[in-house]
Amino acid sequence: QVQLVESGGGVVLPGGSLRLSCAASGFTFWIYDLHWVRQAPGRGLERMTGISSDGSNKNYADSVKGRFTISRDNSKNTVFLQMNNLRAEDTAVYYCARGPGGWAFDHWGQGTLVTVSS
């Protein structure tokens, strides 16, 4: 079955960096776009970034542009999110999600919590 498993979350100081990973299994990884969506505590969903199946196209929400970088390794069925210059408002559960097309996300990981605090 389709599985997405995020890792790499934790507590980080403001201005710090963190790298999240999302390991995929149960489907042909290299034909799907992947996305990162976050949810601040008690708040709604925000799609931050997505990457095309071959990694050639990437796009970012304004809130993270210039600070976050998405990448993927199709040989390892893994997508990454490098987060730099973290702010308190980046505190959230970060989900990776599979995008089969049509701007819908049909499978989600369980999420990893990132807390930015001094």
Added chain:
Amino acid sequence: QSALTQPPSASGSPRQSVTISCTGTSGDVGGYDYVSWYQQHPGKAPKLMIYEVSKRPSGVPDRFSGSKSGNTASLTVSGLQTEDEADYYCSSYAGGNNLLFGGGTKLTVL
């Protein structure tokens, strides 16, 4: 770009129907047929319930249906069941590789 507008709460009794609205603009909901709906139970990841306005993924009960009129999309849950109690989020493509989510609606089954 602002989030899509959803009512904060909705409710209904078992076996009744409830409709949740999602209002945007001509630049998002009204301009594209890329509206999706997600169900999220507490502490769980979101689950796709409706995509491309009215299509249901395999395994989603046909009690869930979606529609759109102008700049407003709607999710209708018919024959409410206790397990339908959850938060529901709409999303819409907004052009320029931007995706907007609604603020979420907490559905209570009375």
